Amino acid sequence: MKVIAAMSGGVDSAVAAARAVDAGHEVIGVHLALSSNPQKYRSGARGCCTIEDSHDARRAADVIGIPFYIWDMAEEFHEGVVENFLSEYAAGRTPNPCLRCNEKIKFAAVLDRARALGFDAVVTGHYAQMRETDLGRTMHRAEDPLKDQSYVLAVLNKTQLDGAIFPLGDTHKEEVRKEAKRRGLYVANKPDSHDICFVPSGNNASWLHDRLGTETGPIVDEDGTKLGEHQGAYTYTIGQRKGLNLTVPAEGGVPRYVLKIEPVTNTVVVGVKESLAVSGIVGEKAIWCGPAPEPATQYRGFSQIRAHGQPLACTYSTDGESITVALDEPLFGLATGQGLVIYDGDRVVGSATISATL
Amino acid sequence: MASYFDHAATTPMSKAAIEALNQQIGQLGNASSLHTQGRSVRKAVEEARESIARIAGASPSEIVFTGSGTEANNLAIKGFYWKRLGEDSARNVIIISAFEHHAILDPVEWLEEHEGAHVIQIPVTRDGIVDLEALRDIVDHNRAKIAVIAVMHSNNEIGTIQPIKEVVEIAGDIPVHTDAVQSFGKVEFNFDQLGVTSATLSAHKIGGPLGVAALILQRGIDVTPILHGGGQERDIRSGTLNAPAIVSFAAAAQDAELHRVQRYAELRTMRRYLIDAIRAVLPDIWVNGDIEPSLPGIANITFPGTESDGLLLLLDAEGIASSTGSACSAGVPRPSHVLLAMGLSERDARSSLRFSIGASNTRSEIDHLASVIESVVDRARAALARQ
Numbered sequence A: 001m002k003v004i005a006a007m008s009g010g011v012d013s014a015v016a017a018a019r020a021v022d023a024g025h026e027v028i029g030v031h032l033a034l035s036s037n038p039q040k041y042r043s044g045a046r047g048c049c050t051i052e053d054s055h056d057a058r059r060a061a062d063v064i065g066i067p068f069y070i071w072d073m074a075e076e077f078h079e080g081v082v083e084n085f086l087s088e089y090a091a092g093r094t095p096n097p098c099l100r101c102n103e104k105i106k107f108a109a110v111l112d113r114a115r116a117l118g119f120d121a122v123v124t125g126h127y128a129q130m131r132e133t134d135l136g137r138t139m140h141r142a143e144d145p146l147k148d149q150s151y152v153l154a155v156l157n158k159t160q161l162d163g164a165i166f167p168l169g170d171t172h173k174e175e176v177r178k179e180a181k182r183r184g185l186y187v188a189n190k191p192d193s194h195d196i197c198f199v200p201s202g203n204n205a206s207w208l209h210d211r212l213g214t215e216t217g218p219i220v221d222e223d224g225t226k227l228g229e230h231q232g233a234y235t236y237t238i239g240q241r242k243g244l245n246l247t248v249p250a251e252g253g254v255p256r257y258v259l260k261i262e263p264v265t266n267t268v269v270v271g272v273k274e275s276l277a278v279s280g281i282v283g284e285k286a287i288w289c290g291p292a293p294e295p296a297t298q299y300r301g302f303s304q305i306r307a308h309g310q311p312l313a314c315t316y317s318t319d320g321e322s323i324t325v326a327l328d329e330p331l332f333g334l335a336t337g338q339g340l341v342i343y344d345g346d347r348v349v350g351s352a353t354i355s356a357t358l
Numbered sequence B: 001m002a003s004y005f006d007h008a009a010t011t012p013m014s015k016a017a018i019e020a021l022n023q024q025i026g027q028l029g030n031a032s033s034l035h036t037q038g039r040s041v042r043k044a045v046e047e048a049r050e051s052i053a054r055i056a057g058a059s060p061s062e063i064v065f066t067g068s069g070t071e072a073n074n075l076a077i078k079g080f081y082w083k084r085l086g087e088d089s090a091r092n093v094i095i096i097s098a099f100e101h102h103a104i105l106d107p108v109e110w111l112e113e114h115e116g117a118h119v120i121q122i123p124v125t126r127d128g129i130v131d132l133e134a135l136r137d138i139v140d141h142n143r144a145k146i147a148v149i150a151v152m153h154s155n156n157e158i159g160t161i162q163p164i165k166e167v168v169e170i171a172g173d174i175p176v177h178t179d180a181v182q183s184f185g186k187v188e189f190n191f192d193q194l195g196v197t198s199a200t201l202s203a204h205k206i207g208g209p210l211g212v213a214a215l216i217l218q219r220g221i222d223v224t225p226i227l228h229g230g231g232q233e234r235d236i237r238s239g240t241l242n243a244p245a246i247v248s249f250a251a252a253a254q255d256a257e258l259h260r261v262q263r264y265a266e267l268r269t270m271r272r273y274l275i276d277a278i279r280a281v282l283p284d285i286w287v288n289g290d291i292e293p294s295l296p297g298i299a300n301i302t303f304p305g306t307e308s309d310g311l312l313l314l315l316d317a318e319g320i321a322s323s324t325g326s327a328c329s330a331g332v333p334r335p336s337h338v339l340l341a342m343g344l345s346e347r348d349a350r351s352s353l354r355f356s357i358g359a360s361n362t363r364s365e366i367d368h369l370a371s372v373i374e375s376v377v378d379r380a381r382a383a384l385a386r387q
């Protein structure tokens, strides 16, 4: 096949590209420039948008022996990911920008462009496995549980996944580093990227603060009694316990947690842990990574609500558009806006954006 | 088949230049040394200087060798700015054409950000010529405050040759610098006759080696140096002279000059052949800056409805080298500031590709390009349409 290897400048995508060459594909390396001003989202040593990263990616492509180009996705990234991240926070939700980036950039804008230019697929260094099963081509968790990225890929529909190749899904990260070294890729020891690539400091709250500004509002208990003040409701997440700066002490010293964020009134509601308990989840805009479940049918499976969260045993059903989950055990601290991903064993069934909790 | 249509970026070294380089690189000696070996290298450098001076219509003492065209442009711009501002603190205005090469634009922008320069850009016409009336106006309004005026001799992206004599006339006693990197050795260029104060040449654009260039600076005119440390070149530029590269540069210049008129005619014909061949399959393309006088080998073509980096990628896969204009330091393609200055929309600027032909190109290479361009453009159009 003719494939585009998305090369971030890190070790994973470099090895993925090399493996695609070994597999006999005709590979072209592409680095996505996600900021029109490479310094803008700069994060010192790491991040996905620095000049160093584009050089590292170019160098890796040289070593692998494939052509290399830079594609400007700055506008798409800014509109589709950064602005969405801000507006979601401003609306009191907790978005996952990596999910969004996979959905809107890597496997939409890039894959579309690649296909139009005559390529068949996009290769990335994500840790997930595509398998041919009785259900067709399906996505599964990676071999390395610590690296598994199936959660952030669950926003891809079947058509997108048909154009995706993840050569690292069957390998542990340590092996990938060793392989990079064997292949003479000097990014072998480059540190992993953490956090959100466009938040340079890794400090979400202060980054949001600089962009969304300060808006003082009340922190109240479930009865509406004011317990303190905050500088912007968006800096809180559901389930947060530390850093609330409450001026009214809790009765009997019972710890209090953020229960709700109300963007319209700029209010943060806190209360006891029990009030955080969630036994059901509703997600909108369902996306199926493989065959769609039958509507109005109850299935057993697992829900995951964070990139490295635990899979939670559940029963789920769908009406086609949304997914409703009944958890076996209650869950504490769940924010709307997060991604709900449904697994059947290690197979990714699909995903939805959490819109309500029950 | 490999078809290299990016001779304006760099072009193969001529046989004469390679021979000269090979010969000189084995010679021991620092041109500044006082002993026999030093004098011998000095002699080779001075002969090269005389030869380049003669071809460029300058006198040998006016040639200041530098490490690149970029360095020569920086030296002229910053050198004139600091020198003239030092003499008169009101002179902080720099005037440049809107479509200078980045080797002019960026130092000027840097002076504006860090050194208090006030920059005025001369607009260019849709055909790609500086607007002389606008320049006259700008100079009339700012005469006493102007440190330097820079207008390139020919534009590297579209090839149009600029009315430098007229610029000099308008400037009067204000220094005029011209970036002649693309012109020297390809079209008529005579420093003396133009009357400019300084000009930049670069070896690798005319079949010489990379990393050697010259600033021609009128006798008796000083600029503030950027590099200090030895004062090898008229105290204006320091650093041990790169004798092998300089000697090779001179050999390339001689070769280019010897064949200039004949090559001009040949390249002009080849360029027309390329444009006609593409137009035959894609009638809706247009050529930017398609006027006389121009550099012989540059064809800047807009392929409406495409994204030029997609075109470049697909052509590259066919073995065809072209150029999208400039990229930022991270390699991100930008719409050409040259085309934007000429009044193209950002969309059209992003759909344009430069083919630059050199002596090594053949008609069969162009035929190869013509045979694939339609399907390449079709795919690039589909890619843009999906966005």
Ligand SMILES: Cc1ncc(COP(=O)(O)O)c(C=O)c1O
Binding pocket: B008, B009, B067, B068, B069, B070, B071, B073, B101, B103, B152, B154, B155, B156, B179, B181, B182, B202, B203, B211, B212, B213
């Ligand atoms: C018009 C023009 N000026 C300056 C330069 C820079 O010259 P050099 O590559 O020697 O630094 C170039 C070449 O890229 C050019 O085309």
